[in-house]
Amino acid sequence: MAFLKKFLLPILMVFLAYYYYSSHDEFRPEMLQGKKVIVTGASKGIGREMAYHLAKMGAHVVLTARSEEALQKVVTRCLDLGAASAHHIAGNMEDMTFAEEFVVEAGKLMGGLDMLILNHVLYVPLGFFHDDINIVRRSMEINFYSFVVLSITALPMLKQSKGSIAVVSSVAGKVSHPLIAPYSASKFALDGFFSSLRSEFLVNRVNVSITLCVLGLVDTETAMKATSGIYTGYAAPKEECALEIIKGTVLRQDELYYDRSMWTTFLLGNPGRKIIEFITTKKIKWDKIIGN
Numbered sequence: 001m002a003f004l005k006k007f008l009l010p011i012l013m014v015f016l017a018y019y020y021y022s023s024h025d026e027f028r029p030e031m032l033q034g035k036k037v038i039v040t041g042a043s044k045g046i047g048r049e050m051a052y053h054l055a056k057m058g059a060h061v062v063l064t065a066r067s068e069e070a071l072q073k074v075v076t077r078c079l080d081l082g083a084a085s086a087h088h089i090a091g092n093m094e095d096m097t098f099a100e101e102f103v104v105e106a107g108k109l110m111g112g113l114d115m116l117i118l119n120h121v122l123y124v125p126l127g128f129f130h131d132d133i134n135i136v137r138r139s140m141e142i143n144f145y146s147f148v149v150l151s152i153t154a155l156p157m158l159k160q161s162k163g164s165i166a167v168v169s170s171v172a173g174k175v176s177h178p179l180i181a182p183y184s185a186s187k188f189a190l191d192g193f194f195s196s197l198r199s200e201f202l203v204n205r206v207n208v209s210i211t212l213c214v215l216g217l218v219d220t221e222t223a224m225k226a227t228s229g230i231y232t233g234y235a236a237p238k239e240e241c242a243l244e245i246i247k248g249t250v251l252r253q254d255e256l257y258y259d260r261s262m263w264t265t266f267l268l269g270n271p272g273r274k275i276i277e278f279i280t281t282k283k284i285k286w287d288k289i290i291g292n
């Protein structure tokens, strides 16, 4: 009982206060009606589920992935589900020229852009890291660098629409994870880059929201194949995960945690980081930087 009073109750209070103060507007599916949305990695898994949700909500979508054939099927289904329009452009996110051209083309197809959902990822089987330097480079290029290229190319359109970027990441982008070192590194990089960019946007009054989506294990075919027989954790449903990403992004949340364990959300909240970030920002002489 003493333990309860001393630790558990204060922790619970902080937790509830955090939730109370970070709660935003209520989500309504109409918020996506007629919105112009890009989804990458949309041929399967969470990306495909996001495309279907967006279609049901009446959004315009431009989808990308490597497989033309798979994308074509997703587009057809999106149109059946009620998408305002649905297009696809197949290509490889290892090719940065493609990444740039894709955003420009997508913008032309929809006549602008409201939401950029960055979701594609390099598939790497679980295993100890030995000497495969090439996998590190490819993970950084596909999982990180292409996200930067896509965002920067889309930024003029997003500034105009006061739009949003969703950066799909992972718990492995917040805490270390054995057997997926290159993946984890690339997901950590997303946090460093996009969280810094978000605070620059705040200073420069760029009204483009960035939502970092921190996902636990989700029951996509790829994740199930990779973890089968190796990892014993619970896998959350991809349909619900996809919806949570859309909700958090349209509500302009900074971060979104999707994991079955309440503890993940609570423990990763990291108030220490927020305090240090606040203090660091205060120490910068902004007037010496802005306008240079």
Ligand SMILES: *[C@@H]1O[C@H](CO)[C@@H](O)[C@H](O)[C@H]1NC(C)=O
Residues within 6 Å of the ligand: 161, 162, 207
């Ligand atoms: C930023 O844009 C959103 C969406 O249009 C709007 O709701 C919000 O008030 C804007 N914020 C600022 C600080 O202008």
